[in-house]
Amino acid sequence: MKKKVLSVLLALTMTAGLLVGCGSSTETKTDTAKEETTEETTEAPAKEETTEKKADEKTDDTASADGIAGKTFAIVVKSAGNPYNQKEAEGFQQIIEANGGTCIIKEPEAATADAQVSVIQSLISQGVDSISIAANDENALQSALQEAMDAGIKVSCLDSKVNKDSRSTFVNQAGTQEIGQALMDAVYDITGGSGQWAVLSATSQATNQNAWIDAMKSIMTEDKYKDLELVEVAYGDDEPQKSTDQTQALLSKYPELKVICAPTTVGISAAAKVLQDQKSTVKLTGLGLPSEMAEYIGDDDAHSCPYMFLWNPIELGNLGAYTAMALVQGDITGAVGDTFEAGDMANSPYTLTDAGDGGSEIILGAPFKFDPSNIAEWKDVY
């Protein structure tokens, strides 16, 4: 009897644990997913502001080049051995050297804040003029970066930010609005302007994904998209297994479904596999890693994804370099509303906007489109 009571108790605790486990596992998952796919993770701005461009504050271009020669610009990426980081650093180096500056690339061995702290300290003692960093931790670098700023070094971050007290400004690879617009237009284009579509997201509490989905929903209220019907937002929790289940469920629930939009790298590759294996007529778009998605991208019926988006790490490096130069020359101070020229980059001049955390940010622009014409070239990059 005692044993039986014990076993019932254990069974109950177990199931209770399962419930709790389910909740917390998804939370931790977001964290790990964040670590892994740093390239896709932005500390998304909670608030998105459309600021007026103050073109009158534009600075003189010819003066710029002179101020750069002889100056040293350092970029600290997240870690060595990651092709995405390398492309980012390459993009940075390219612009700095084209403008006559000296570029130092630092790649810590591990993607930890500790490793970056010691790199920052060695850069301070080298006496560089600027540090651009893709942070491994939002807060842990604060004392090292403040020390750098006290030493007169201009500190900016790119790809993944540090808190507002540790930086002048943040080069954000993807604005919520831009991503929402790009995805919405893709859905519009692939469906042919009308019909049912669904979203396959990460977890229901994933900040980035929710912000992007909300942006899509608000864009969808425009008259142009009135014939599109968003039937469901499904959550695959960034697990291949659950994403597969959710994709299959979407297919059987909505026989009229035309497009699935998955703004998450795990979700999009799981959905791509389901659709392609089943030879489904439903098409896919979203945000994905080229290396994960190469097999599924194509215009014909044999491929499930006509095109998808992510940002371009080289351009992110480029903009990081222009930002660092603008800071060193004093063209910008990091205040919201500052404007600077970024060579022949598509969206130049750039304006600093409110990052939503009390600091400022610069948004790179619309995400980069991966389609059959360029996927072969990008799949080996990251």
Place this chain on the structure above:
Amino acid sequence: MEKKSVWKKITGSREASLVIVLIVLCIIVEILNPTFLSPTNIGQIFRNNALTMIMALGMLCILLTGGIDISITSILAFSGMSVGMLLKYDILHNTFLLFLIAAAIGLVAGGLNGLIISKGKVTPIICTMGFMYIWRGLAYVMSNSAWASGEDVAGFSDFGKDGSIGPYVLLVLVYMIFFVMMKWSKFGRKIYAVGSNAEAARISGINVDRILTSAYAIMGLLAGICGALSVAIYASAQPNMQYGKEMDVIAACVIGGVSMSGGRGTVVGTFFGALIMAIIAKALPLVGIDSIAQNTVKGVIILAVVLLNVITQRVMDKQNLERREM
């Protein structure tokens, strides 16, 4: 009298009550969404839950001994990442060999669990918790947090592709082996003996330590195989794969009537338990339950089935007692 014997038959077997639960679940879901019982959907249920179903067998062995193993999905991730890396860097492309390597990795990992638990007298939950972090961590370290993706594992993933019979064959094979092993082999019976009363088993000449070690080694072996299978089915090796899913495996066993205190549980019961978990996973998104509420519903169903199990067990015990008194 006739009526009673039917009642007895139903209540006399825990598996029977599970089948009833299964049928009721299926009918409800089928009414809510008529596509549920289509052949493709049923195929997908087995394919997409093959990992849980296979690992549940290993967990059965361990729960029978009165232990628990929460390191299984970490072992799975480590073996899966090993396979992924071998494929990514073009070292090995032979599907059979890759499965063999994954199985060997799992066997070693499980054996380590077993040795530490049996020889080191470490509580199973603590020992496997340690390895849960170790293997998961090593999966990240080995891959440098990168993934082996669709194209890297192309060819190998044909084994688990939609339409391939690979996962089904593996599933049937493993279940057949376990059914025979647990019911008729000496080893299988010894596991039950150890779980029911370790002291009595020791006195009757069973090497308890060896049985314990073997149980964990078998679990590891299955987790290792599932690592390779996971890469094949999802065409992707990620260090965080199947994170947190060990709970689903344990739940499958518990639903299947496996006692957490050891000694009681069957392969057939485990099969039905795992199938119920699989159907829950498949059905919840289908019947239009809001995504964010799905976990809650899942928990409620699990609890309900387990409670039903307990009640069935109580009726069974009572009947047995009555028979003896007669």
